[in-house]
Amino acid sequence: RLLRLARVGRGLRLVRVVSSVNRGMRALGATLQRRGFSYVIALSLVVAFAGAAGMFAFESETPGGLSSYADALWWTAMILTTFGSQFWPESFEGRVLGFILSLYAIGVFGYVTATLATFFIGRDAANDEAEVAGQGELSALREEVAALRADIRELVRSAQGG
Numbered sequence: 001r002l003l004r005l006a007r008v009g010r011g012l013r014l015v016r017v018v019s020s021v022n023r024g025m026r027a028l029g030a031t032l033q034r035r036g037f038s039y040v041i042a043l044s045l046v047v048a049f050a051g052a053a054g055m056f057a058f059e060s061e062t063p064g065g066l067s068s069y070a071d072a073l074w075w076t077a078m079i080l081t082t083f084g085s086q087f088w089p090e091s092f093e094g095r096v097l098g099f100i101l102s103l104y105a106i107g108v109f110g111y112v113t114a115t116l117a118t119f120f121i122g123r124d125a126a127n128d129e130a131e132v133a134g135q136g137e138l139s140a141l142r143e144e145v146a147a148l149r150a151d152i153r154e155l156v157r158s159a160q161g162g
Contacts, residue, residue: 037115044080044108051101052076058094065090080105 056072059065066072066087075087079101089095 037112040108040111044104047101047104048073048076048080051080051097054097055089055094058091058097059087059089062090062094076101080108082106082109 052069052073052075055076056066056069059072060067066075071087078084079098082102082105089098
């Protein structure tokens with residue numbers, strides 16, 4: 001009986017650990033969802049480490065290939081930051097992986113650029129003194145619409161009165 005109680009106690013401890021991990025994962029997911037930029041950074045780290053492992057697996061056997069995981073990680077980091085590298089994959093698999101990593105890097109670069117642009121545009125829009133792009137044209141259009149409305153009212157009055 002005592003052993004059964006000990007097993008049940010361990011089982012309950014496992015349930016508590018799993019439920020707390022589950023709560024933590026949900027909280028992490030909610031945080032990452034609110035802050036999409038953090039998600040992209042975390043995903044980029046995973047892609048970098050996995051890409052380096054793949055490149056090392058594909059290119060370690062080729063002549064003049066990557067000699068260590070650290071070299072593969074450096075190469076992957078250079079590809080993901082769009083700097084490039086002096087090493088170019090020789091195997092078909094390495095070339096395909098390099099192409100996929102390059103496409104991912106271009107997408108992330110575009111996302112980061114859009115995020116920064118949104119941040120700066122948002123700051124300008126919140127500042128009453130800063131001119132948002134196109135603000136002068138918007139003001140001119142508003143004045144034009146107000147003048148057209150006044151003309152329409154005048155035409156309606158003259159049509160009803162005349």
